[in-house]
Amino acid sequence: MKGKIKITAVLLGALFLLAVAIQAESVELKERFLQRKPMLEQMKNLEWVGENNLGFLVFRGETGKSEENILIVQAENEDRKTVYGEIAIKINTKIEEVGKRRAAQITALAAVGHWLQDEVGNWYQKKQPAPL
Amino acid sequence: MGKKIFLLVVAPVLLVTACIKIKHEMTIQPVHITVDVRIRIDRELETFFADIDKAAVATEKDNTQKKEELQ
Numbered sequence: 001m002k003g004k005i006k007i008t009a010v011l012l013g014a015l016f017l018l019a020v021a022i023q024a025e026s027v028e029l030k031e032r033f034l035q036r037k038p039m040l041e042q043m044k045n046l047e048w049v050g051e052n053n054l055g056f057l058v059f060r061g062e063t064g065k066s067e068e069n070i071l072i073v074q075a076e077n078e079d080r081k082t083v084y085g086e087i088a089i090k091i092n093t094k095i096e097e098v099g100k101r102r103a104a105q106i107t108a109l110a111a112v113g114h115w116l117q118d119e120v121g122n123w124y125q126k127k128q129p130a131p132l
Numbered sequence: 133m134g135k136k137i138f139l140l141v142v143a144p145v146l147l148v149t150a151c152i153k154i155k156h157e158m159t160i161q162p163v164h165i166t167v168d169v170r171i172r173i174d175r176e177l178e179t180f181f182a183d184i185d186k187a188a189v190a191t192e193k194d195n196t197q198k199k200e201e202l203q
Contacts, residue, residue: 026180030180030183030184033181033184034183034184034187037184037187083180083181087173087176087177087180090176091169091172091173091176093169093173097169097170097173098173098176098177101170101173101174101177102177102181105174105177105178105181105185109185
């Protein structure tokens with residue numbers, strides 16, 4: 001009987017530690033996104049990078065493709081992939097589906113002039129919304 | 133005699149109706165599931181990225197000097 005209680009306690013403790021670790025990872029991820037945000041916004045403003053239809057950043061050409069910038073974009077995409085993957089597992093869907101939904105959100109939030117990819121795969125620059 | 137006629141008329145009718153198959157079409161279900169999944173994905177994404185997306189506008193204004201750094 002005591003053995004069973006001990007095992008249950010150990011399992012509960014392990015679950016608690018796992019939950020804490022997951023939470024900490026999520027906080028770290030958010031911090032990294034926030035740190036990179038200003039640099040990425042500038043790269044988008046300069047039309048060096050665009051947002052594709054799977055929720056990832058891609059270089060539009062060779063301009064601005066410095067070693068440092070490549071690393072920033074790669075790190076951003078890696079972290080995005082982690083988030084999409086976690087959501088996909090949680091909801092029991094494909095990672096591509098999550099990416100596509102995020103791409104739609106990014107499109108809605110994007111600033112005028114930023115490069116975006118539509119569902120078919122065509123690239124376009126976000127335009128000023130037409131006046132009502 | 134009347135009962136016999138009644139049975140002769142009713143029995144075939146009952147047999148025919150007993151053989152009628154009703155087919156249920158459930159084609160609406162996958163659409164519901166797709167929409168439900170999309171809503172759940174959107175909710176999860178919004179929960180995670182809410183702070184990051186909100187911060188974007190503020191940091192954009194505060195970090196114009198980063199542009200020079202990049203160039």
